Amino acid sequence: MAVSGVHFGGMRGIISFGGYVPYRRLDRSAIAAVMGRGGGRGTRSVASYDEDTTTMGVEAARLALRPVDAEPRALWFATADPAYLEKTNATAIHAALRLDSSAGALDFGGAVRSGIGALRTALNAIGPTVVVTADMRGGLPTGADEATGGDGAAAFLIGTEDDGPVVAELLGSASATEEFVDRWRQPGSPSTGQWEERFGETRYGPLAAQAWKEALGGADIEADDVDVAVVTGTHGRAVKRVAGQLGVARVADDLTSAVGNTGTAHPGLLLANELEQAEPDQTIAVVMLADGVEVLILRTTEALASYAPSLPVADQIAAGAEVSYATFLQWRDMIQVQPPNRPEPTRPSSSAAARAQDWKYGFVGSRGTESGTLHLPPARVSIRPEDELDAMDPAPMADVGATVMTFTIDRLVYSVSPPVVFAVVDFDGGGRLPVELTDVDPDAVRIGQRVEMTFRRLYEAEGIYNYFWKARPARSSSGD
């Protein structure tokens, strides 16, 4: 009960968080092996052919919201690689999370800076807000961006103690802005332009110093009070130089060696990774260099000690599997391959999809009130005679684990990335669905395997993306 009318009854901060790293990894040395140059050491994360920034955003937001019982009043989605222009992408995430229709959904579009911007804005706003950041980074073959970029997402629930235990409070924040053209990309272009690096370095240095000083002042701390600083941005050299000049105890691992730079999502992904390893009463700074500098200073609370992350970033990094460079290029539309000689899928009907919103986006079935029998998709008439017409309760199944009952490999059906691996899965507590598997090697599927649901882009037809759910080998704790 805030008597003053201002949210002073509790400091605003992070209530929950989740980072998402897609399953596939490209070994950077594979680039030079094919092209004769490019690449480097380590791996980068690669979104699967059925993922985009919206689906990765859904996965991160699901991980972020799973540990808490919250009712977000807004969802903000930021990416430099939006699936749609014109149409809001945040609404699909909103639908997949089954947020109330009175909770707004907005895109913070286009710029890499929009991710940290959405996060800082939410930390200074009112009401429980989900901030989702996602990006797919790349460039032309052999270029630096192809090798150093990464794909991923991060999501945060921001609010006050009224909304849930705050695990990291905002101590201070600052922004420094200047117009200069260092990195740029026109809509639809496959690669990002870059001015001579030395120029950008001269801009970022002073801007970082200015914002850093202001943020420390606002938080009323000194640089050496900061336990760890997350430093990232669009200018690699400037990031390194600024990180070295902050004067903090430790600079966070930027996940370059395994994931790469996930652009819009990266400050959030790195912050989530640090929070998963942090202890209460630690000060964490986030410094993002992108067309200026954004700084956040956060302090972890006692609540962090009892916070159980759904699926730590480190575990996701450890669980990755390789993708070949040829497949990577194909998934990124850098090379076109002969499609199967089968009819392409047809676009989903907007009106049919809207009627089925809770099923299609939320993976909600129905359960007979008498029989308890699960129906996927939801049905009005039960397969069991004891249920009356329409005597069905909604059955949210997105977070229920399942087991492969049987499976097959379909080498005939149309797919962007054949073959299709398909399984009949039985859900814990009853219920069955024949469903496509993803993030899976056809040779490794087995009866009895544990799977979990994941939100994917099934295909694109006539410019419309068809989103629905697939199953993947269990990565969360619901697995074996």
Add this chain to the structure above:
Amino acid sequence: MASHGIKDQVAIIGMGCTQFREHWDKGTDDLLIDAATAALASAGVSKDDVDAFWLGTASSGMSGLTLSQPLKLEGKPVTRVENFCATGSEALRQASYAVASGAYDMAMAIGVEKIKDSGYQGLNAAPAPHDGTKRNLTAAAMYSLVLPAYAARYGVDEDELRMVVAKIAEKNHRNGALNPLAQFRREMPAEKICEMASVAGRLSVFDCSGVADGSAAAIVVRAEDAHQYCEDPLYIKALSFVSGTGGGLIDPEYDYTTFPECEMAGADAYRQAGIDDPRSALAMAEVHDCFTPTEMVLMEDLGFCERGTAWKEVLAGTFERNGDMPINTDGGLKAFGHPVGASGLRMHYECWLQLRGQAGDDRQIDLSSRNLGLVHNLGGYPGEMVSFVSILGPELG
């Protein structure tokens, strides 16, 4: 409420069937004209003698105009029916009920499919507008789920079971090789099929039905009128149809080793025909061998053998043309080909020939102890299918 059937009320007095093959030089109209003409000639009647028409096609045309225009039918009712791959049988079922009711004296059931104009391999039906959540899987892959499930339930080695279903393809190819109307007339040893690349689960292309164009037609009248047209009509003993709930897709109790819709349609047909033991009553059966595992499971669903024993009976040769229970003596969908809307009537055409002793010396089955035939025709997938079963015989009673 009951499924009473129309045993011995309706007779087939003439049938026609085109060759099933890739008819690059024939369109839907040509195939319809050819099958209709052959059926009319077989019955010794003209198109003007036929009072009403039921046209089955899955996707080669809409409405009765698909038939009335090419045949220039003047003032006649034509009903287009569609029921997945059981479309042809559905046309026969409706035509039979029409004459049994007394509404018409003579009706034609005709099925057609012109598949090879799509430019793609396989069967490709245009979907209705959808919400984008339907599964993306070929029929071959859906039916491939039967093999591991059956192997697990009955403790059969998966490699051995794979050979068993290849033997089904081998048999049907052997039968097709003798049939001048069949699409594939080459024998195909099971060992060779097992060596082929898998396209869906463990199934190879040769475990799938042939993709063909074709048409087949039947002319039906009330049984009491049959001898006006025909010395040896074929009587309809039973017509059954079951359209499933789709429950198999969502019910964890379903195990992919049986097709309950087919079992139900079979049981209903046996009731209608007064058959207690199908194995001892039936001289032959034409069944829907869309994929080789389908035929194996159907042997159990239709009561030709005990559950869990079909695979042994296949190896024992029971279902060979000269075996105890001849199955798909014309080559089946596997070797005769599968023009969707025509296949159900093609199955009846084989009964028409065999049960009246007209199949020819090299193909004719033994009718000395049994003379009833069964047609089973399904559409859909394990877990969600429609199933048709008819029983036919050359004698009343």
